[in-house]
Amino acid sequence: MTTPENALEGKSFAKTYFPPARLAVSGLFLLNGTFAGAWATKIPEFATRLGLSESGLGLMIMFFGIGSLILMPIAGILIAHFGTTRTLKGATILFLSTLLLLSAAPTIPVGAVAIFVFGGLMGAMDVAMNGNAVEVEKSMRRAIMSSCHAFWSLGTFIGATTGGFLIQSLGVMGHAVLLTVVGAAALVFLWPHVLHDAPHPSEERKKVRLPRTLLPWLIGTMALFSMVPEGAILDWGALYMRDELGASLVLSGFAFGAFSLTMAVMRFAGDHVRDRFGGVRTLRFCTIMAIIGMIIAGTAPNAYVAMVGFAICGVGISNMVPIAFSAAGNLPGFAQGVALSVATVMGYSGSLFAPSVIGFIAEHTGFAIIFAVMPVLFIVVLLLSHHAVHADVRDHR
Structure with a gap:
């Protein structure tokens, strides 16, 4: 039998272990992973549309990595200046449009730009997500990082396993539009619950640069x-x-x-x-x-x-x-x-x-x-x- 005391204990447990800020950052890991898994199902069609050989596709995918390696440090600098919350929200808004760019790219140069932006914004969002998860860990004084990465893995599974069916049913652009709309709706729901943080006062005075210590x-x-x-x-x-x-x-x-x-x-x-x-x-x-x-x-x-x-x-x-x-x-x-x-x-x-x-x-x-x-x-x-x-x-x- 559920008593008022048990109900209060349940609410206390949920508030202690699963506060809204933790659920919000976990949801963003899930969203990022879903887009990553969805991209994996688009690769064959992307290569066919642009007439890429296997080596050409390999070079094209390298732009994904280059974009990530360029925008990840920039995300770190933005976090130092503006905090993880604003950086994460901004990166997520921009990232939501990237599947549409990949699905619409008509030529190799445009495809290279699209995959560069996709990889770069995925990496920027990744840095900001991990930074926000660290802030949530500090506020809760307990670890949550592993479960956040587990949600990312779950997202890749969802994106990869549903991608083929959705592309076959809705077409390449229909698949991208659906995921973009769902992602935007999820962001609207998660937005107010993302932990708000700001640079620490002592850090605002520091010059942001690469660490000189080992x-x-x-x-x-x-x-x-x-x-x-x-x-x-x-x-x-x-x-x-x-x-x-x-x-x-x-x-x-x-x-x-x-x-x-x-x-x-x-x-x-x-x-x-x-x-x-x-x-x-x-x-x-x-x-x-x-x-x-x-x-x-x-x-x-x-x-x-x-x-x-x-x-x-x-x-x-x-x-x-x-x-x-x-x-x-x-x-x-x-x-x-x-x-x-x-x-x-x-x-x-x-x-x-x-x-x-x-x-x-x-x-x-x-x-x-x-x-x-x-x-x-x-x-x-x-x-x-x-x-x-x-x-x-x-x-x-």
Whole structure:
């Protein structure tokens, strides 16, 4: 039987653990991820419309990465001057129109501009989202970053799984219009609940510039060496299972499926784990699990063992990047958003550019040895893991 006392306790729990500001930033992660997943389903039609070969498409997609790497630092500067709230809202408004640009681009030059803007605004929104999530963590004095990234993963799943059906039913432009309208409606709903913040008074007097001390770059290295293996699995795991382990087309798809499933589950659980055990211990456990999983995958005698290895690796990698981003966002003595933008740019540069380098190397060595050697990057993260102490937001009063 529900009593007034139980109802009050339920409301108190919801207000404590799921305040509107947390739900709002989680919703924006979901929105950003949905657009990212939707773009993945548009790539074949985009290439056909512009008459791009595989190499031409690869070069075109490089503009996505270039846009991200240019606008991410700019977002960090804007955060330092105006706070995460205004930067996030502005980046989101501009980002909502990018699928329309991609769907309407008639020529290669226009397509290059569209994909540059899409990647750049997605990256700018990403930095602002992570910055706002850090501010929410500080206000709640508990971790939320991992669950925010889990919502992004959920969004990519939604965007990717619905994209093909919607494009077939509504057409390429109809699909883009629908997502833009839904995204705008979601933003209207989320807008008033986004946590309002402003630059700290001491930070307003600081000249915004790249950090001259080593610590933000070391945390950025942690993010980079966590995301390079993640990008390698997402882009090359299925091909490795099919071509080198003899997996069927259906089974090879489970390389990504097993990895992404365990990653999403652990990201939803990661905030509680980090609050319980602290950022350093959580990161070290995750890194060790990632090492074990990657070694199993790289030395696997068959596709089933590799799939288990990728699943274990997903458990490990899941919370490594969120912890690194929280640590960067909480660094004392740096202008708001600048240290976070350094970590974000370094981390995402790994997932944007490393897979192409890995593909080139794999032509000469095969993927097995690459996956088997990848734990060297995790060992570096393990050596730097003591810096994850800055992710413990309860200590920032």
